[in-house]
Amino acid sequence: MNPELWRFFVNWCTYLAADLAGTSRIKYAPNTRVVRVMLLRRVDPQFILDAFCQGADGVLIGGCHPGDCHYQEGNYKALRRFVLLKRLAKQMGIEDERLRLEWIRRRRASGSER
Numbered sequence: 001m002n003p004e005l006w007r008f009f010v011n012w013c014t015y016l017a018a019d020l021a022g023t024s025r026i027k028y029a030p031n032t033r034v035v036r037v038m039l040l041r042r043v044d045p046q047f048i049l050d051a052f053c054q055g056a057d058g059v060l061i062g063g064c065h066p067g068d069c070h071y072q073e074g075n076y077k078a079l080r081r082f083v084l085l086k087r088l089a090k091q092m093g094i095e096d097e098r099l100r101l102e103w104i105r106r107r108r109a110s111g112s113e114r
Contacts, residue, residue: 002031003057008043011036013104014062040064040078045085048099049092058098065103075103 009015015036033056037043040063051059061082063075082101089099 002029004031004033004055005029005058005060006033006035006051006056007060007062008035008037008047009062010040010064011038013064014102039074041074041081043078045081045088048085049089052089052094052098059100061099061101063101063103 007014015034035047040061043061048059048061061078063078066075066079079101086096086099090096
């Protein structure tokens with residue numbers, strides 16, 4: 001059985017890249033759930049813990065690259081929250097490799113490196 005992967009993607013960057021992959025007819029694995037969020041700071045740690053409780057084998061949080069956030073410092077605040085979430089997840093027995101945070105620049109998502 002394939003592992004179930006949940007992805008929380010920011011609308012302005014990572015979700016845009018995922019959408020571009022879909023319109024390019026790149027297929028997603030059926031074991032993947034993509035959750036679209038407007039900004040990374042709005043991803044409540046409880047959403048991540050709920051994903052694990054609902055059977056997620058791994059969670060990827062994808063946000064705009066630092067300095068590229070539509071909401072100025074939102075991703076810096078989210079990074080601080082993520083560090084705390086990783087500690088809590090470890091205390092709950094969730095291995096480090098099951099929870100990741102990745103950054104992607106808007107320009108790369110839209111395919112227009114400036």
